[in-house]
Amino acid sequence: MSLITREAGKVRLIIGNYALLRRSFTKNDIETFASVIGDRDLVHFDSSAAAKLGFNANFVYGMMSASLITKLFRQTFPGAAYLSQTLNFTAPVYVDEEVETKAIIEGLEVSKSSKIKCFLSTTVEKVEQKTIAVKGNAILLLHPDFAEIVKND
Secondary structure (H helix, E strand, C coil), rough: CEEEEECCCCEEECCCCCEEEEEEHHHHHHHHHHHHCCCCCHHHHHHHHHHHHCCCEEECHHHHHHHHHHHCCCCCCCCCCCEEEECEEEEEECCCCCCCEEEEEEEEEEEECCCEEEEEEEEEEEECEEEEEEEEEEEEEECCCCCEECCCC
């Protein structure tokens, strides 16, 4: 396994290759996200409300953490259509906690029109604890002008 690369403007699709993105979320990021979606649930802003549910502190919205998968796809697979995504939220991400988002190419399928379906496993992992916070699977549709399948040697 190695990082997904580009050659001559095309993403090189190799089963087992992966893409990575690291980030943390600030209190201001959470405020902005809450404003955009219109959800100010106390567990994201009040540590005593979060503690009542068994959490150490207020935490990042799960969908905010999961949105890093979209960002990773946009950086790695330009021009791709995002067909589907499953998500399981397995641990909270706290304010200023660094996470690493990873997508691994698990399968590739070429249609009659030469478009490529790319099947990926996705995770958002808490870097310091090495704990998975979000996991799932995604399917992207890529045009052969932007991507090519490379066989493993």
